[in-house]
Amino acid sequence: MAQTYASNQPQGFENHIKNVAIVGAGGNVGKFITEALLKTGKHHVTAITREDGSNVLPAGVNIAKVNYDDQSSLVAALQGQEVLVITMSVMAPPEQQNKLIEAAAAAGVPWILPNEFGGDPLNYEIGNDIFLGATKKKYRDYIEQLGKSSWIGIACGFWYEFSLGGGPERYGFDFKNRTLTLMDNGTIRTNTSTWPQCGRAVASLLSFKILPDNEDDASPCLANFKNKCVYISSFTIGQRDMLDSVLRVTATSLSDWKVTHTTAKERFQSGQEELRKGNMAGFGRLLYARNFFAESNGNFGATKGLHNDILGLPEEDLDEFTKIGIQMSEERPPY
Known part of the structure; x- marks a missing residue:
């Protein structure tokens, strides 16, 4: 497939991310991601929360209440969003992430950061041994299958x-x-990575340009990580x-x-x-x-390398x- 550049996009195309929705904005790592995104001053952040959600959210966050039993509420919450960041417990109902992925596709959200915060999701040997690899792959495959969004996995270790x-x-x-x-x-x-480092990594990633400006532009952009992983480590x-x-x-x-x-x-x-x-x-x-x-x-850094420098961590x-x-x-x- 030929490389796409910002210079050949339709008039009105903006080559940066503005609107970011996050599930788990008040949670362990979600709080740090949300705060780091807000700190950039480049993003409008919307927290996707349950109607009965009680988590305290960082100041400056928009709130969209949803009902996971009503798919239309998820789609409505994701309208106009450019990125969906999913952070949730591994104990969360597995169908919950599927519903979010489906809603993102229906709403035309181009980028999803699935619930990948952990080890290298592409190390299938370890993934199979710890019983998580096949499930996580299924979510990534589903995003690609629906064909409306691209995923980026965040490999940060424990x-x-x-x-x-x-x-x-x-x-x-x-x-x-x-x-x-x-x-x-x-x-x-x-x-192994700290929660603040994970937050900075996501905020830095989503501050990249979406596409290279032209064929001479070698600066990092989201397109470099389309359906791939970002590897970080504290x-x-x-x-x-x-x-x-x-x-x-x-x-x-x-x-x-x-x-x-x-x-x-x-x-x-x-x-x-x-x-x-x-x-x-x-x-x-x-x-x-x-x-x-x-x-x-x-130690995925030894085999895959790390993106710390590119992200300015x-x-x-x-x-x-x-x-x-x-x-x-x-x-x-x-x-």
């Missing part, structure tokens, strides 16, 4: 502060009891790096901690066993452990977000 402070089934840390389950001596590195680190940061932040020494050693594969298998027993904590255990396998892990302070993760562990029970 959220660092959320994962560090979320209990021992994630990155292995139990701050209350000062214990750590260390996999393969903690040397396997993975990509830190490329292993459990040992996290531990070093934890020791600095807590002013403790290794002797203050009880460290249990295992392998990522053993931990993955134990997670499978717990899940088979009906213990959902086993899912979290296998999900995280799988990304620390020595031969195939969550800053370097972050690991200890700052380690502190936030520890605070999160104290403020709410792990889940």
Whole structure:
């Protein structure tokens, strides 16, 4: 297919994104995406919320109330939107994202960022092992099948502060009891991102031009990422790096901690066993452990490269977000 340029578009074509709709604008990562979009001053942001939604939304956001049992309300909310950003729990009803995708197609929304915030969605080996890959692919395929929108996936790895402070089934840390389950001596590195970095990445991406101006224009644009992934990372680190940061932040020494050693594969298998027993904590255990396998892990930056520089993302302070993760562990029970 021949490259399309802004210079050969019909009169009146505007080569930038103005109107962005977001599902989950008051949620974990959604709040940071919404705030970052507003901060650019380039976007009108609309939060798609349930009629009975109670989340506190950032100031400056338009609100569109919808009923997921009434598809016409979804279509109406998405009229005139250029991008639909979907952020929701993996536990959300699967048909909910389908309804949003269908409504976006009916409303003529050209771009969708599906609920892809996590590991590399194109790593089908890991995706199959953690039971999420096929489902996420189905949503991307459905967007292409309907033929009205294009998707862009955001591969950011696990959220660092959320994962560090979320209990021992994630990155292995139990701050209350000062214990750590260390996999393969903690040397396997993975990509992990903070919520603010995810927000900045989406805002920067949606601030790109939509199309190159002409054949001589090599600046980044949305068209470069059509039906592809954007790869970002705050830190490329292993459990040992996290531990070093934890020791600095807590002013403790290794002797203050009880460290249990295992392998990522053993931990993955134990997670499978717990899940088979009906213990959902086993899912979290296998999900995280799988990304620390020595031969195939969550370090997509090593195999795919990162788009941090293109997006203008800053370097972050690991200890700052380690502190936030520890605070999160104290403020709410792990889940």
